[in-house]
Amino acid sequence: MALSPSGSPAARLCRCLPSLISSVVARLGHSLPALFSVAAALAAWEAYVRLSGISVLVLPAPSRVAEQIVVNRELLWTHTWPTLQATLVGFAFSLSVAFLLSVLIDFVPRLRRALFPVFVISQTLPLVAIAPLVVLWFGFGLTPKILLVALVTFFPMLVALVDGYESTDPDVSALLGSMGASRASIFRRARLPSAMPYFFAGLRISITYAVVAAIFAEYVGARAGLGIVILNAKNSFRPDLMLAAVVISSALTLTLFAATALLQRLALNWRHAGSKP
Amino acid sequence: MTALDIAHVGLTLGGTTVLDDVSLHVADGEFVSILGPSGCGKSSLFRLLTGALSADTGTIRVNGAALSGTSRAFAFMPQRDALMPWRRIIDNVLLGLEVQGMGRAQARARVLPLFAAFGLEGFEHHYPAQLSGGMRQRAALMRTFVQDRPIQLLDEPFGALDALTRAGMQRWLEHRWREARWTTVLVTHDVREALALSDRIYVLSPRPARVIAEFMTPWPRPRLGGPLPPEASRLEAELLDTLLTQTGDRP
Ligand SMILES: Nc1ncnc2c1ncn2[C@@H]1O[C@H](COP(=O)(O)OP(=O)(O)O)[C@@H](O)[C@H]1O
Ligand SMILES: [Mg+2]
Numbered sequence: 248m249a250l251s252p253s254g255s256p257a258a259r260l261c262r263c264l265p266s267l268i269s270s271v272v273a274r275l276g277h278s279l280p281a282l283f284s285v286a287a288a289l290a291a292w293e294a295y296v297r298l299s300g301i302s303v304l305v306l307p308a309p310s311r312v313a314e315q316i317v318v319n320r321e322l323l324w325t326h327t328w329p330t331l332q333a334t335l336v337g338f339a340f341s342l343s344v345a346f347l348l349s350v351l352i353d354f355v356p357r358l359r360r361a362l363f364p365v366f367v368i369s370q371t372l373p374l375v376a377i378a379p380l381v382v383l384w385f386g387f388g389l390t391p392k393i394l395l396v397a398l399v400t401f402f403p404m405l406v407a408l409v410d411g412y413e414s415t416d417p418d419v420s421a422l423l424g425s426m427g428a429s430r431a432s433i434f435r436r437a438r439l440p441s442a443m444p445y446f447f448a449g450l451r452i453s454i455t456y457a458v459v460a461a462i463f464a465e466y467v468g469a470r471a472g473l474g475i476v477i478l479n480a481k482n483s484f485r486p487d488l489m490l491a492a493v494v495i496s497s498a499l500t501l502t503l504f505a506a507t508a509l510l511q512r513l514a515l516n517w518r519h520a521g522s523k524p
Numbered sequence: 525m526t527a528l529d530i531a532h533v534g535l536t537l538g539g540t541t542v543l544d545d546v547s548l549h550v551a552d553g554e555f556v557s558i559l560g561p562s563g564c565g566k567s568s569l570f571r572l573l574t575g576a577l578s579a580d581t582g583t584i585r586v587n588g589a590a591l592s593g594t595s596r597a598f599a600f601m602p603q604r605d606a607l608m609p610w611r612r613i614i615d616n617v618l619l620g621l622e623v624q625g626m627g628r629a630q631a632r633a634r635v636l637p638l639f640a641a642f643g644l645e646g647f648e649h650h651y652p653a654q655l656s657g658g659m660r661q662r663a664a665l666m667r668t669f670v671q672d673r674p675i676q677l678l679d680e681p682f683g684a685l686d687a688l689t690r691a692g693m694q695r696w697l698e699h700r701w702r703e704a705r706w707t708t709v710l711v712t713h714d715v716r717e718a719l720a721l722s723d724r725i726y727v728l729s730p731r732p733a734r735v736i737a738e739f740m741t742p743w744p745r746p747r748l749g750g751p752l753p754p755e756a757s758r759l760e761a762e763l764l765d766t767l768l769t770q771t772g773d774r775p
Contacts, residue, residue, distance in 0.1 A: 416606060418602040418603070418604050418606040419606045419608060421571070421574070421576055421600075421602060421606075422600065422602055422606045422619075423619075423623065424574060424575065424576055425574035425575070425576070425598060425599075425600035425677075426600075426619065426620045426623040426624070426671065427594075427596055427623060427624070428623045432623060436608075436619075436622075436623075437608065440608065440610045443610070515610075517609060517610045517611075517651045517653075518609075520650070520651045520653065520654055
């Protein structure tokens with residue numbers, strides 16, 4: 248009998264690959280109706296544009312948008328990277344701070360009462376007003392984008408973690424206590440793992456907010472990024488190029504969303520193990 | 525020798541008196557059951573022993589020494605199995621050893637040979653959700669016993685099981701106990717279970733809990749699998765009567 252059920256991450260990935268693939272196939276089967284309705288909407292849009300003869304300066308057809316993506320692929324690609332970078336760096340920053348704070352709050356509950364109101368207020372600030380200020384203070388570089396992404400994603404991640412710790416089964420904590428486990432050991436062995444499903448739920452939602460926040464920050468002022476493409480296209484009356492950039496940003500969001508879902512699948516392996524024998 | 529001596533212990537929680545002058549003792553190698561109606565304070569008594577609560581009055585002695593935060597005399601099985609869903613069965617079972625500081629590999633090697641005796645062979649690497657209720661309960665019992673503590677505290681270990689699984693588990697525990705002779709305190713509200721497994725039975729009153737009766741149950745083992753001796757049946761009726769009178773549910 249193998250003594251090590253977990254093994255290296257690579258071995259683990261290999262082991263759950265068949266189930267992953269079958270679940271992806273099943274997922275595709277599930278999403279067939281969705282693909283169908285999206286295709287139908289695009290066809291209707293295309294038909295409307297062709298039949299009504301509406302100007303491309305007002306409503307470009309989907310085919311025109313697709314063509315613009317191909318024609319401007321280099322421009323779009325050069326501007327996708329800064330957006331992706333801002334999203335990932337900002338998100339990583341906010342995640343690290345949220346994690347450290349969540350641990351502190353878990354060990355010193357009084358901190359929660361002191362800090363939560365401040366964070367709630369930070370969530371009430373309208374991004375439209377905050378973004379220009381942050382750009383004004385920090386310039387057109389990466390910093391304001393990172394800060395805005397962090398502002399939008401920090402609180403949901405903190406709440407997910409803190410609520411996750413609180414979801415720990417009190418019987419499990421009592422059990423560990425009876426074994427002589429310290430508070431830190433109970434945190435590591437019970438509270439942190441209990442929070443993981445909450446953490447991943449928060450992660451999936453926050454990553455979509457993060458992309459939107461990054462693009463908005465760029466739109467307000469930056470040297471590069473999809474937000475800049477959208478801004479320039481708007482200023483030169485090019486809705487086709489605007490929509491092309493929108494499609495790319497959606498694709499970016501979906502990719503990141505799928506990546507977090509995959510990560511969750513790997514980390515919460517136990518949730519997907521078969522049911523009773 | 526007295527392994528556990530609880531004398532005149534009182535406990536008040538949030539203004540409610542939960543335990544009122546509880547005194548009981550458990551000898552080395554003895555199986556003692558505590559019978560009492562739901563909500564009378566049985567789990568609270570265990571929480572005193574595991575250090576989750578401390579008594580307001582009275583003394584608790586373990587092998588002659590006053591109970592302290594570092595006594596580590598008890599292996600505790602909570603009312604629900606409290607298995608960690610993210611750990612495989614083997615890693616759930618070795619939790620106590622891990623907390624004691626033993627390395628994962630060493631702890632695995634130590635618990636692996638015991639799976640057969642607990643009827644869990646072949647399920648070492650399953651997750652708890654993949655096991656039936658009875659198997660989960662056996663895993664939780666195994667997690668308790670492998671800690672090698674002097675005294676086992678079992679809080680209604682079979683309370684959540686269906687009648688058939690429970691009967692099977694009781695037989696299994698009787699069999700295992702006859703081999704191992706763990707010093708055991710079993711909390712239950714199942715009269716027949718207490719009669720079948722114990723050397724001695726304490727009966728607690730409804731909250732605030734006091735010891736209202738103590739019975740010796742010295743019949744030969746195994747007792748399960750056949751009819752109980754006539755004295756046991758008489759005692760069963762008496763115990764039920766005592767409990768029902770206490771809760772005021774007797775017609
Ligand atoms: N923190 C608390 N504050 C007030 N009452 C409590 C608290 N914890 C438990 N109790 C009360 O103590 C009584 C005994 O609880 P418990 O020991 O769990 O009973 P049992 O295990 O016998 O069913 C219950 O009636 C419960 O309501
Ligand atoms: Mg109880």
